[in-house]
Amino acid sequence: MSSVGVGHIALVGAGPGDPDLLTVRAARLIAEADVVVHDALVGAGVLALVRPDAELIDVGKRPGAGVAQEETNAILVRLANEGKRIVRLKGGDPFVFGRGGEEAVVLAAAGFACEIVPGITSAVAAPAAAGIPITYRGLAASFTVVTGHRQYGELPVNWAALAQAGGTIVILMGVAERGVIASALMVGGLGGDTPVAAIRLATTNRQVISRCRLDGLSDLDLESPATLVIGAVAALNVTEVAAAGAYAVDPC
Amino acid sequence: MSSVGVGHIALVGAGPGDPDLLTVRAARLIAEADVVVHDALVGAGVLALVRPDAELIDVGKRPGAGVAQEETNAILVRLANEGKRIVRLKGGDPFVFGRGGEEAVVLAAAGFACEIVPGITSAVAAPAAAGIPITYRGLAASFTVVTGHRQYGELPVNWAALAQAGGTIVILMGVAERGVIASALMVGGLGGDTPVAAIRLATTNRQVISRCRLDGLSDLDLESPATLVIGAVAALNVTEVAAAGAYAVDPC
Numbered sequence: 001m002s003s004v005g006v007g008h009i010a011l012v013g014a015g016p017g018d019p020d021l022l023t024v025r026a027a028r029l030i031a032e033a034d035v036v037v038h039d040a041l042v043g044a045g046v047l048a049l050v051r052p053d054a055e056l057i058d059v060g061k062r063p064g065a066g067v068a069q070e071e072t073n074a075i076l077v078r079l080a081n082e083g084k085r086i087v088r089l090k091g092g093d094p095f096v097f098g099r100g101g102e103e104a105v106v107l108a109a110a111g112f113a114c115e116i117v118p119g120i121t122s123a124v125a126a127p128a129a130a131g132i133p134i135t136y137r138g139l140a141a142s143f144t145v146v147t148g149h150r151q152y153g154e155l156p157v158n159w160a161a162l163a164q165a166g167g168t169i170v171i172l173m174g175v176a177e178r179g180v181i182a183s184a185l186m187v188g189g190l191g192g193d194t195p196v197a198a199i200r201l202a203t204t205n206r207q208v209i210s211r212c213r214l215d216g217l218s219d220l221d222l223e224s225p226a227t228l229v230i231g232a233v234a235a236l237n238v239t240e241v242a243a244a245g246a247y248a249v250d251p252c
Numbered sequence: 253m254s255s256v257g258v259g260h261i262a263l264v265g266a267g268p269g270d271p272d273l274l275t276v277r278a279a280r281l282i283a284e285a286d287v288v289v290h291d292a293l294v295g296a297g298v299l300a301l302v303r304p305d306a307e308l309i310d311v312g313k314r315p316g317a318g319v320a321q322e323e324t325n326a327i328l329v330r331l332a333n334e335g336k337r338i339v340r341l342k343g344g345d346p347f348v349f350g351r352g353g354e355e356a357v358v359l360a361a362a363g364f365a366c367e368i369v370p371g372i373t374s375a376v377a378a379p380a381a382a383g384i385p386i387t388y389r390g391l392a393a394s395f396t397v398v399t400g401h402r403q404y405g406e407l408p409v410n411w412a413a414l415a416q417a418g419g420t421i422v423i424l425m426g427v428a429e430r431g432v433i434a435s436a437l438m439v440g441g442l443g444g445d446t447p448v449a450a451i452r453l454a455t456t457n458r459q460v461i462s463r464c465r466l467d468g469l470s471d472l473d474l475e476s477p478a479t480l481v482i483g484a485v486a487a488l489n490v491t492e493v494a495a496a497g498a499y500a501v502d503p504c
Contacts, residue, residue: 016370020277023267023372027276093376096395101385104490113491118268118377120275124345125370133353135399141408142398143348144417147387156393157418164413165396238356239365 009086011094013119018203019045033087041091073106092121126202126227131237142167148174163188168231179218195235261338263346265371270455271297285339293343325358344373378454378479383489391484394419400426415440420483431470447487
């Protein structure tokens, strides 16, 4: 692993919350950075790894407030022009939503090639933290990760096709629209008894797991943000010893 | 981060290849393990972190050879009963294919709750290493990860529904069936000109990136294993300075 000199910019995934789930590369870059530009979803445990003398810039988008994307882009280009060692720290993985691709393009257009450091996305880590394998032989041979965030006023997802695809559905940023999403999936063919799990603050010591049926999702008491897992695997907890007898294990 | 005592078993994701893309927790557990039980896909750089005096057991499945799943399950239960510090090391993430869920169930049924340590899946890291964001505003608001591996003699995926879903499609273990998969997706409605990228040995110093159209995928010269990325984003390389002018950046 090489250390980095000045004039280095990395788009770094901060993982799901637990700082132990940073990659080795991410932890190194964060500790070496002159400036860390971070989102709202990056946890306190991760930010604690930033050098005390480094600059910390919060560009988190928050309901009705926060920093606009153009402003974030401009900040990144300015810092890159200053020759700083920059970590642009994004919750989860930099290319799983969160507009990391756009920021990389803006930087490339300004003449700066960034390093991309992938992170553990909550789409995978949150179910795992609840004992839910997002794929499981005989139950789910695929998984789809979608955003429940509106773009241009609409949910940019073909829910009927997803309902037919047969795999696990993982929804990020979908708490506010969970009723609309559940209805669309049921119209598309998913049964009302399809298992659902919701995981809040996954991998932190404040993690909360809720389970329900798809037809009960709109009534589930749930604060944003949470990861929603929809499909047969959402009923499992494969790390729970007491429950293990209930699962058929398919040999080969 | 706590160290672990004896009698600890962890299902650990080894990430895509580069040992710097292990999580901090995974690197710690590997270095402390008494025994590491690993798959064929775990790279040499990761295995180099195992203690010289630790036991290393290769349970890799290989075409026409390797260790059957029941035997792997039996090995894990035996080691757990011996009270060892065990790392079950799987390429990528332990719950993204690879039958980690089944191994956790077998262990739970034997009375052992495992720790699950997520890893960076190649489904996300391989495209990123090629400069491909698997989601991108206006191009892909979802991604689906599927296996191209036959189960019970069939490809267990509804390709027509996936073709209609509109997001990025990432296929792991799909090299052998790439012609069948491409045909099924085109029958389902994807255009023959849909961009495709194939990434071999992602994040290692032997990484190879190939790009083609969906109707050329069956003729692409490609060795297994590789990660296949299908969809509009597969044409991008957002970290390439020379190409940046070609991408529209959508403000907000």
